[in-house]
Amino acid sequence: MAAQKGFTGDEMRRLLRRVRTATLATLNREGGIPYGSLVNLASDVDGRPVIFVSELAWHTRNLLADGRASLMASELPATGDALTGARVTVMGRFLPCAEERVRRRYLARHPEANFYAGFPDFAYWRLEPELIHAVAGFGRIETRMPDEVFPPAREMTETEDSAIAHMNDDHAEAVSRLARRLGGAAEEAWKIAAIDPDGCDLVAAGRSLRLEFPEPVFSAAQLRVSLARLSSSG
Amino acid sequence: MAAQKGFTGDEMRRLLRRVRTATLATLNREGGIPYGSLVNLASDVDGRPVIFVSELAWHTRNLLADGRASLMASELPATGDALTGARVTVMGRFLPCAEERVRRRYLARHPEANFYAGFPDFAYWRLEPELIHAVAGFGRIETRMPDEVFPPAREMTETEDSAIAHMNDDHAEAVSRLARRLGGAAEEAWKIAAIDPDGCDLVAAGRSLRLEFPEPVFSAAQLRVSLARLSSSG
Helix, strand or coil: CCCCCCCCHHHHHHHHHHCCEEEEEEECCCCCCEEEEEEECEECCCCCEEEEEECCCHHHHHHHHCCEEEEEEEECCCCCCHHHCEEEEEEEEEEECCCHHHHHHHHHHCHHHHHCCCCCCEEEEEEEEEEEEEECCCCCEEEECHHHHCCCCHHHHHHHHHHHHHHHHHCHHHHHHHHHHCCCCCCCCCEEEEEECCEEEEEECCEEEEEECCCCCCCHHHHHHHHHHHHHCC | CCCCCCCCHHHHHHHHHHCCEEEEEEECCCCCCEEEEEEECEECCCCCEEEEEECCCHHHHHHHHCCEEEEEEEECCCCCCHHHCEEEEEEEEEEECCCHHHHHHHHHHCHHHHHCCCCCCEEEEEEEEEEEEEEEECCEEEEECHHHHCCCCHHHHHHHHHHHHHHHHHCHHHHHHHHHHCCCCCCCCCEEEEEECCEEEEEECCEEEEEECCCCCCCHHHHHHHHHHHHHCC
16 A cells, blocks of 8 residues: 555545435436436445445436446535535445345444335445545545555454444443433433444434544454443543 | 426426535546546526536546536435435536636636636536436435426526626615625625526625525516516515
8 A cells, every 4th residue: 555645545434434425426227327316325344335225216227237336425614615625436336235234234324214124125235446536625636446445344344243232231331421422312222233443333212323433443452442442431 | 398296397407506516427437437526516597507627637537538427416404314305416418618608607606716717727517408307305206308497598698797787787785785685794895796597696705695586587577577676675
């Protein structure tokens, strides 16, 4: 990996985790014109983007015919020229994804989707990244390869389930304290529903909160330290 | 034009006028993957979308190779599921556009672009619409043809220059009063910089405000009535 200046791969992946929505660009089935549409965004443990879409929608019909697509996520300034804001485009191919982990992680990020999660026309798709192009502000442009933005997170993927169970079973008080610090209501029973190298998703009563780790965490040992620190703080 | 239910062509065009940014989807020059990117959005008098982009950027490089593209604009709810928000995708072909009117209207909407308006790598492009697909909320989907969303606005296009001059020369006080009502500072000298069937853009000191007409206005006679009403109100 080359020395990185400006907008790093970690920062690109973390932006993709933070945003709740993105623009999906697919090839329109008739005529091949690129078709932009709005989607809610979630991520697999390693950061690969995940969407949950109905086959009644044009974008899904397009993906079924040709999986080539991109997702563009942005964080715009509240005022002034939007082009000073950061945005990341991940280009690649979408594949349908029936893994239980992906379903759980999507609903941890978008509990409002539980309302239609059982509809037979809906399915999860994961973007297999091929190229990432990002703009950190006016003229600050970076191009990255998939392994710079989405390095394999095998240990975190293997350890996610047991880390979630451990936190919810043995540190329920600390989890609710974390949720309150992020703006959650005290009377609700918050649970950790997803953990990845960049943070975790907490859910209660159809709401979701995201806690960002100060730095990316790629090993089970590092994760134990990070979670212990979070549990004892605040 | 068929009887319209739900999200009308007028409403789609008015949404495109209100938003300041949109996602452009182009065909990436290598590999043909649809590439989503962020752009500032303006409009010609009839509502056809206009962008101002640098040929150093990937999206422009893509448009130079293949003009097929779409623009997706959205108005998302402040809270709750983003998929309940309205969004409009205009598919078609972008063509470079050197008309002075288009330049003036773009800078009326985005005065911050005056900073780079003279850069030789920047140019204006107008989207020639072929198909419009809109979602007014969860599952409320409409498809429209160009003349339903962007009806010709010949009279308004012909009358825009003289209407702007008339308002700024003969009703300067009323224009500043309108600007103040929209949040403009009283001490600034506001001017009308663009007029179209859906409203007008006011500018002062590098800032821009948009005034929406209550209903679309397609004739010079209607416009005189609307502007007289605005000038005497507030």
